[in-house]
Amino acid sequence: MRCADVSFFKTMSELKITAYLKTHCGWSYGVRAVLAKHNLTYTEKDIIQNPAYRFEMEQLSGQPLSPCVIVNDIMLADVSGEEVEHYLLEEGLIQPNDAPVSVPINSACTDAEHAAMSAGIAPVNLKS
Numbered sequence: 001m002r003c004a005d006v007s008f009f010k011t012m013s014e015l016k017i018t019a020y021l022k023t024h025c026g027w028s029y030g031v032r033a034v035l036a037k038h039n040l041t042y043t044e045k046d047i048i049q050n051p052a053y054r055f056e057m058e059q060l061s062g063q064p065l066s067p068c069v070i071v072n073d074i075m076l077a078d079v080s081g082e083e084v085e086h087y088l089l090e091e092g093l094i095q096p097n098d099a100p101v102s103v104p105i106n107s108a109c110t111d112a113e114h115a116a117m118s119a120g121i122a123p124v125n126l127k128s
Helices: 003-013 026-037 051-061 081-090 111-118
Strands: 017-021 043-046 068-071 074-076
Touching: 017 026, 017 051, 026 081, 043 051, 051 068, 068 081, 074 081
Parallel strands: 017 043
Antiparallel strands: 017 068, 068 074
């Protein structure tokens, strides 16, 4: 194994990721999908299920929009999964990965999904 490969794995294992996400949200689904695609361990803080997490997110990010993701103490505010992936690649924290994802990584919920959520029905399948 080359030294570059060893340092890459060391960097990945040292990643500390906290994601402030909504329970059901296209943008949040995209962030989860990117983190899963790269097999990254993270702490999820659901800002809908726990309003204290929303307050914490707003205090840390200085704004109310989600998702917000903290990567090694760097706040990525109001981001899509695509933007999170781009940041991680640009910083050399992950390697490019062509693994498929089951949801769009740069999309809000559709009108139909919003209507279902308003009716109290959680989205069942959000295939891209």
